[in-house]
Amino acid sequence: MSRIxxxxxxxxxxxPLAEALDAYALDWDEIDMSARPVDLSQVPGEGVYYNRMxxxxxxxxxxxxxxxxxxxxxxxxxxxxxxxxKARALDLEISKARQAALLARFGISTPRSILAAGARxxxxxxxxxxxxxxxxxxxxxxxxxxxxxxxxxxxxxxxxGGALDIAPDxxxxxxxxxxxxxxxxxRNEFVGGKHLYSVKVDTTGGFxxxxxxxxxxxxxxxxxxxxxxxxxxRFQVLTNFTHHDIAVFEKMLxxxxxxxxxxxxxxxxKGRAWTYDININTNYNGQAEAAAGIAGTNRAGMMAxxxxxxxxxxxxxxxxxxxx
Numbered sequence: 001m002s003r004i005x006x007x008x009x010x011x012x013x014x015x016p017l018a019e020a021l022d023a024y025a026l027d028w029d030e031i032d033m034s035a036r037p038v039d040l041s042q043v044p045g046e047g048v049y050y051n052r053m054x055x056x057x058x059x060x061x062x063x064x065x066x067x068x069x070x071x072x073x074x075x076x077x078x079x080x081x082x083x084x085x086k087a088r089a090l091d092l093e094i095s096k097a098r099q100a101a102l103l104a105r106f107g108i109s110t111p112r113s114i115l116a117a118g119a120r121x122x123x124x125x126x127x128x129x130x131x132x133x134x135x136x137x138x139x140x141x142x143x144x145x146x147x148x149x150x151x152x153x154x155x156x157x158x159x160x161g162g163a164l165d166i167a168p169d170x171x172x173x174x175x176x177x178x179x180x181x182x183x184x185x186x187r188n189e190f191v192g193g194k195h196l197y198s199v200k201v202d203t204t205g206g207f208x209x210x211x212x213x214x215x216x217x218x219x220x221x222x223x224x225x226x227x228x229x230x231x232x233x234r235f236q237v238l239t240n241f242t243h244h245d246i247a248v249f250e251k252m253l254x255x256x257x258x259x260x261x262x263x264x265x266x267x268x269x270k271g272r273a274w275t276y277d278i279n280i281n282t283n284y285n286g287q288a289e290a291a292a293g294i295a296g297t298n299r300a301g302m303m304a305x306x307x308x309x310x311x312x313x314x315x316x317x318x319x320x321x322x323x324x
Contacts, residue, residue, distance in 0.1 A: 002082070002313040003045075004028035007072065008052040009065040013283060017052075020306035026315050031072075034062045038071045048313040049076050050260075050305075051085040054281040055094045055139050066094045066139075082312060085280045089258040093280045094139045096173045100276075106252045108245060108275050111176040118168055119159045125174040126155035132177035137170060140277075148177060178274045180266040186238075187264045188246055189282060191304040193254050198241035199288065202234045235285040237292035239299070245273055260305060 004026055008014060014030065021028045033053060053069040073087040092098055097115040104110055114125040115138060126133060129152035136146040145166075149155040155174065158164055166172060180203070187199045249263045262282040265275040284301025294300045298307045310316035 001027075001315050003047040004309050004313050004315075005031050005047050005049045006052060007031045007033060007049060007069060008054075008281075009034040009057045009062045009069075010054060010060060013052075013054075013281075016284070016286065016302045017305065020300075020302035021309070023303070024306050024310050024316065026306065026310050026313070028309075033065045033069045033072070034060075036068065038068050038075065040071060040075050042075070044076050044079055044081055046081070048082045048084065048309060049073075050309060051083060051090060052281045053090055053093065055279075058139065066090060084259050084309070084312065085261075086257045088256055089261075089280045092256065092258070092278060096136060096140050096175075096277070097138050097171070099278045100173075100175075102252065102256065102278075103275050106248055106255075108248055108252070109273060110275050111178050113173050113175045115171055115173055117171045119162070119164065122164070122172055122174060123156035123159040126152040126159065128152065129174070129176055132179070134173075134175045134177045135164070136173050136175065137166075138173050139171070175276070178266060178268055178276075181269040181271070182267075185264050185266045186241070186243075187262045187279075188241075188243075188249060189284070189301060190250065190253055190261050190263070191259075191301070192308045193250060193259050195246050195250060196301065196304050197292075197294075197299065198238045199285070200236040200238055233288060233291065235288040237285075237288045237294065239292055239294065243273060245275065249275075260308070 004021065006014070006017065006028060008030065009032065011032070051069065051073060053066055055066070057063060057065040070087050070090055073083055073090060076083050077086060092102060097113060100110050100113040114128070116122045116125040122135070131151065133149050133152050133155050134146060135149065135155060149158070183202065183204045185201050185203055187201055189196045189199065245265065253259070253261055258280055260280065260282060262279040263275060264277040264279070265273045267273055282301070286295060289295045289300045296303065298304050307316070
């Protein structure tokens, strides 16, 4: 049996996972990387290490946490420790550009993207797009900092006019905007590398689509019943959702050593799926799971994660053997 260590930087996102781990009576501890040095000469203790580092750490004044965590993960891996969502997974988490390259390599449709830094570079990139474009930080998270422009020329004008509120050296992704046929995206959740369920997310409120309960905004769950966009629950769990790209996502995640993740896509007016985001620090919406009738079961996100961690650490197997 091994102890479970949860690597993270945001205490507000920890309680749902803590409750699930405690529900299984698992032995675990946290490693908070928000202000933690990494001693690379230290031999790490035995255990199962679950990496939940978030690309949005910069929005909480923890901008250095991903780099510190990358060093920690490399040290863990060099000593043969069991790491769930290894350094490669975090490297992808903190770069939308590297995600786009990976998606293209696996033949997954993803919007045209150009990585740029600085006003002139962004303007030059923007002018190569004919239609609407999105500008987003390469190191994203929660949809923070995402801006939509009606044309590439409009973005170029804003960049050259000094209207973009970004640091001069911040890598930014200029990406073709794919208008969804309906105002929602689908987030596909994977645990243990396998599809758990999908979530339909209403996007009428904007690009900040964090599903965690603590991310809920005041109007995130409008009165249900009309079936119109923006008038029902913002997050709806789809327990029986299928799509041929899901099998490709599983293959991609397996190849990259990503075991727990959310992969987001949307559908255009021709029914084509466009994938644009991979999240290794995946959160789950408790209200949506309750509405789907899976809360408290191993079909629910955090319970599935705890079940997986318990099995990987050998703790659940030991408990079952002791009970027989």
